[in-house]
Amino acid sequence: xxxxxxxxxxxxxxxxxxxxxxxxxxxxxxxxxxxxxxxxxxxxxxxxxxxxxxxxxxxxxxxxxxxxxxxxxxxxxxxxxxxxxxxxxxxxxxxxxxxxxxxxxxxxxxxxxxxxxxxxxxxxxxxxxxxxxxxxxxxxxxxxxxxxxxxxxxxxxxxxxxxxxxxxxxxxxxxxxxxxxxxxxxxxxxxxxxxxxxxxxxxxxxxxxxxxxxxxxxxxxxxxxxxxxxxxxxxxxxxxxxxxxxxxxxxxxxxxxxxxxxxxxxxxxxxxxxxxxxxxxxxxxxxxxxxxxxxxxxxxxxxxxxxxxxxxxxxxxxxxxx
Amino acid sequence: xxxxxxxxxxxxxxxxxxxxxxxxxxxxxxxxxxxxxxxxxxxxxxxxxxxxxxxxxxxxxxxxxxxxxxxxxxxxxxxxxxxxxxxxxxxxxxxxxxxxxxxxxxxxxxxxxxxxxxxxxxxxxxxxxxxxxxxxxxxxxxxxxxxxxxxxxxxxxxxxxxxxxxxxxxxxxxxxxxxxxxxxxxxxxxxxxxxxxxxxxxxxxxxxxxxxxxxxxxxxxxxxxxxxxxxxxxxxxxxxxxxxxxxxxxxxxxxxxxxxxxxxxxxxxxxxxxxxxxxxxxxxxxxxxxxxxxxxxxxxxxxxxxxxxxxxxxxxxxxxxxxxxxxxxxxxxxxxxxxxxxxxxxxxxxxxxxxxxxxxxxxxxxxxxxxxxxxxxxxxxxxxxxxxxxxxxxxxxxxxxxxxxxxxxxxxxxxxxxxxxxxxxxxxxxxxxxxxxxxxxxxxxxxxxxxxxxxxxxxxxxxxxxxxxxxxxxxxxxxxxxxxxxxxxxxxxxxxxxxxxxxxxxxxxxxxxx
Numbered sequence: 001x002x003x004x005x006x007x008x009x010x011x012x013x014x015x016x017x018x019x020x021x022x023x024x025x026x027x028x029x030x031x032x033x034x035x036x037x038x039x040x041x042x043x044x045x046x047x048x049x050x051x052x053x054x055x056x057x058x059x060x061x062x063x064x065x066x067x068x069x070x071x072x073x074x075x076x077x078x079x080x081x082x083x084x085x086x087x088x089x090x091x092x093x094x095x096x097x098x099x100x101x102x103x104x105x106x107x108x109x110x111x112x113x114x115x116x117x118x119x120x121x122x123x124x125x126x127x128x129x130x131x132x133x134x135x136x137x138x139x140x141x142x143x144x145x146x147x148x149x150x151x152x153x154x155x156x157x158x159x160x161x162x163x164x165x166x167x168x169x170x171x172x173x174x175x176x177x178x179x180x181x182x183x184x185x186x187x188x189x190x191x192x193x194x195x196x197x198x199x200x201x202x203x204x205x206x207x208x209x210x211x212x213x214x215x216x217x218x219x220x221x222x223x224x225x226x227x228x229x230x231x232x233x234x235x236x237x238x239x240x241x242x243x244x245x246x247x248x249x250x251x252x253x254x255x256x257x258x259x260x261x262x263x264x265x266x267x268x269x270x271x272x273x274x275x276x277x278x279x280x281x282x283x284x285x286x287x288x289x290x291x292x293x294x295x296x297x298x299x300x301x302x303x304x305x306x307x308x309x310x311x312x313x314x315x316x317x318x319x320x321x322x
Numbered sequence: 323x324x325x326x327x328x329x330x331x332x333x334x335x336x337x338x339x340x341x342x343x344x345x346x347x348x349x350x351x352x353x354x355x356x357x358x359x360x361x362x363x364x365x366x367x368x369x370x371x372x373x374x375x376x377x378x379x380x381x382x383x384x385x386x387x388x389x390x391x392x393x394x395x396x397x398x399x400x401x402x403x404x405x406x407x408x409x410x411x412x413x414x415x416x417x418x419x420x421x422x423x424x425x426x427x428x429x430x431x432x433x434x435x436x437x438x439x440x441x442x443x444x445x446x447x448x449x450x451x452x453x454x455x456x457x458x459x460x461x462x463x464x465x466x467x468x469x470x471x472x473x474x475x476x477x478x479x480x481x482x483x484x485x486x487x488x489x490x491x492x493x494x495x496x497x498x499x500x501x502x503x504x505x506x507x508x509x510x511x512x513x514x515x516x517x518x519x520x521x522x523x524x525x526x527x528x529x530x531x532x533x534x535x536x537x538x539x540x541x542x543x544x545x546x547x548x549x550x551x552x553x554x555x556x557x558x559x560x561x562x563x564x565x566x567x568x569x570x571x572x573x574x575x576x577x578x579x580x581x582x583x584x585x586x587x588x589x590x591x592x593x594x595x596x597x598x599x600x601x602x603x604x605x606x607x608x609x610x611x612x613x614x615x616x617x618x619x620x621x622x623x624x625x626x627x628x629x630x631x632x633x634x635x636x637x638x639x640x641x642x643x644x645x646x647x648x649x650x651x652x653x654x655x656x657x658x659x660x661x662x663x664x665x666x667x668x669x670x671x672x673x674x675x676x677x678x679x680x681x682x683x684x685x686x687x688x689x690x691x692x693x694x695x696x697x698x699x700x701x702x703x704x705x706x707x708x709x710x711x712x713x714x715x716x717x718x719x720x721x722x723x724x725x726x727x728x729x730x731x732x733x734x735x736x737x738x739x740x741x742x743x744x745x746x747x748x749x750x751x752x753x754x755x756x757x758x759x760x761x762x763x764x765x766x767x768x769x770x771x772x773x774x775x776x777x778x779x780x781x782x783x784x785x786x787x788x789x790x791x792x793x794x795x796x797x798x799x800x801x802x803x804x805x806x807x808x809x810x811x812x813x814x815x816x817x818x819x820x821x822x823x824x825x826x827x828x829x830x831x832x833x834x835x836x
Contacts, residue, residue, distance in 0.1 A: 043667055079511050080506050080523070083506060084524050087524070114513065114523055155785075163511075184782070185466075185782050186509050186779065188775065195669060196465065202783070214675070
């Protein structure tokens with residue numbers, strides 16, 4: 001992939017040199033005229049990182065000549081990366097992958113959040129997939145029922161990405177509804193989280209299903225309860241939360257956003273470009289291999305209503321937690 | 323067998339069109355920077371980092387690793403020939419190496435250094451390959467308490483190894499840990515020491531801090547000292563290498579084995595960089611060597627021990643980096659940065675998927691090729707390589723200064739980082755001026771966040787029961803070693819008073835390298 005990036009940026013440089021030279025006066029109008037950085041506010045190797053890189057790759061193919069370097073800015077539940085975006089210029093040259101965890105974290109943050117939802121302009125929904133609980137292959141429990149039974153009397157550690165995230169809110173609901181003894185342990189880096197489950201540092205892990213698809217396929221992790229409306233075709237034997245008596249539907253979703261105040265023309269340009277990127281064969285193949293919902297896409301104008309609906313879901317879940 | 327098979331596949335990758343040129347380039351850069359006084363191998367790795375952004379991960383890591391490994395070797399040329407240590411780790415080579423040169427045995431001294439680098443490099447690489455899989459299996463059992471204990475051990479050992487400057491090293495470490503807390507905290511998103519400045523919210527990038535402290539700081543202090551023209555020795559000796567005979571090497575077998583084991587093991591300890599390893603190897607030779615009385619008067623043991631120690635530490639350092647994602651030195655921290663830039667998190671998971679496994683084994687294989695390659699280059703091109711010394715210092719300082727600042731900017735295309743590097747450059751200068759070791763501070767910055775998050779994870783997982791650090795076997799042993807490391811300077815002080823004559827020089831000024 002990086003060789004392609006390199007080739008693309010070389011082509012971009014050549015293109016810029018040949019096209020832009022006679023039109024120096026117009027250089028300000030041409031957008032994009034330099035690389036657009038994609039901030040992934042999560043560690044490398046995780047689901048958001050994979051999505052960020054897949055989007056960057058497809059967007060790069062669509063924009064032909066603009067390279068989209070990806071940088072990881074993990075920390076504080078995605079807040080560090082968001083702060084990086086918000087602290088920069090609204091010039092349309094920095095994008096961020098803004099996801100459900102950060103959204104929920106921003107909603108639930110007790111202290112004043114370092115940034116507000118109004119500080120960003122979402123452009124496109126690129127990927128959605130439900131959360132699920134997983135056991136490691138060496139776990140003494142074999143399914144949700146046996147885990148739930150044990151969790152009523154035994155303290156269980158749950159690996160989550162961070163406090164105030166969707167996983168955290170959902171897990172609190174499970175603990176409250178079922179009278180389960182669950183302790184959330186935050187592992188911001190996906191690699192650490194997976195190693196914690198596989199190394200039996202925690203009893204159970206909560207993560208979006210697609211992030212760990214290859215561990216599930218390899219039999220190293222076993223999904224025991226998926227927070228979706230209906231069972232997933234990829235893991236048909238795994239029950240939904242609803243089936244096991246918990247009224248929770250929570251999805252991980254990932255949008256691409258820029259800083260609020262970015263020129264509407266640039267936003268419209270990126271809106272079109274991301275729609276095209278979503279349709280590329282490469283991105284479609286990525287959605288399939290990452291177990292994402294096949295109809296994930298939403299354009300810029302539909303996202304505010306989606307955010308409002310998710311806000312209601314989360315508030316309802318918090319209200320149902322005692 | 324599986325390991326050898328993977329290593330073979332890795333070797334094929336290394337010899338490919340894509341990787342081999344990077345390996346050779348890395349070896350050359352490593353030699354150049356380690357010969358030039360004031361430029362260390364950490365600087366070489368740091369300066370090369372921005373150029374790897376657009377590369378594929380494998381050649382990128384191989385380039386940086388090659389700089390690292392050859393950086394531990396080439397400094398011996400100038401140390402032995404001209405009494406100019408290219409790096410702090412080469413200082414022990416002066417004592418015996420230059421003494422041999424004065425007796426007209428320069429070629430022999432260089433031959434010993436070459437054999438030592440080759441032996442140390444190959445033995446430790448082999449040990450590393452053998453340990454990689456067991457280590458990564460053990461690493462899966464590394465939970466938060468074990469990670470915290472490992473980092474804690476690194477902190478205590480780097481302070482303890484500073485010897486007489488223990489207090490300064492400790493202060494330096496604390497400053498590093500404090501800097502690591504700046505920004506929005508990882509677990510609870512609290513703002514710390516940000517003073518409401520958006521620049522500080524995301525924390526300070528450690529690569530930029532590294533460049534500032536090691537690079538800019540050293541350049542500023544050199545400017546302060548003036549830029550002396552390096553004078554070559556009056557008698558232009560024939561620069562060449564003559565190898566020791568097998569019988570001579572056999573006589574030194576104990577030194578070879580002792581130093582190789584010591585170098586690899588010390589390399590695994592986070593914080594004990596090539597410099598410390600080199601000094602300790604020399605120190606151990608001085609205490610236990612067969613000809614310890616003659617050490618310092620120009621005997622081969624005095625070259626072999628530190629050279630093996632510093633080269634062997636490279637492979638040792640790669641083990642915790644690849645299996646735990648734990649960088650124990652400045653150079654490995656930069657290599658970790660390169661991994662992350664390519665979207666790969668080093669750790670036990672690297673060994674679970676075939677794609678990343680081949681990358682790991684290519685890196686391991688590149689160490690063998692790199693060690694052999696650097697020795698060949700050292701043998702064939704030594705005359706060319708030492709010409710680097712003839713570059714006027716003023717020009718060199720100016721070029722490096724530009725590279726530092728451009729490198730800081732290129733890391734994230736951020737002007738803020740340029741100011742960060744300037745601030746840390748000045749801090750580095752002050753550290754040097756007031757004899758505070760830089761390495762502990764940098765290690766604090768790099769490992770501080772990991773120490774904090776693993777500590778909090780432990781507290782949450784085990785209901786705030788801190789005794790878990792002592793109860794788990796791995797973390798308990800590491801904490802035990804840490805306590806020994808902390809107590810060691812005090813004990814040595816007491817013993818030292820009793821028999822001052824026996825005390826050995828074990829205080830490297832750990833400034834230029836970690």
